Amino acid sequence: MQDVMYLDDLDQVKALAVPIRLEILRIMDGRPMTTTQIRRVMKQSQGRLYYHVTEMERVGLLQVSETRRKGNLFEKYCLPAARHFRINPLLFRSGDAGRQVFVDTVSSHFESKPCSTSEDTWTTGPSMRNSSTSRSPA
Secondary structure (H helix, E strand, C coil): CEEEEEECCHHHHHHHCCHHHHHHHHHHCCCCECHHHHHHHHCCCHHHHHHHHHHHHHCCCEEEEEEEEECCEEEEEEEECEEEEEECHHHHHCHHHHHHHHHHHHHHCCCCCCEECCCCEECCCCCCCCCCCCCCCC
């Protein structure tokens, strides 16, 4: 696993723009995990997680680190391709497609449910109003 991966492909940026995928990377925390292990933490359906893990693997954000046989099945352990992901800003200059990916990336963070990380808290979605500053019509 590399320390920093620079994203130079629009498909990688689109894949990373989905909030559940960011949560998957946060949960993996640099460790190889199966979709079953991720599901236990996230409490999402196996099928939903399998879809997102497969998409991240397809664009190179996740790598298969090991495959283990468990009975008649094979478990695939995936590992994030890097500890940190950085988007090449020149990527968004690539015409209409680049601009649309930028808009989709930013928008996706405002259309999702709030989520938090273990070290600090960050939210996505509509901003929370302080009850003391909100006013009702007189």
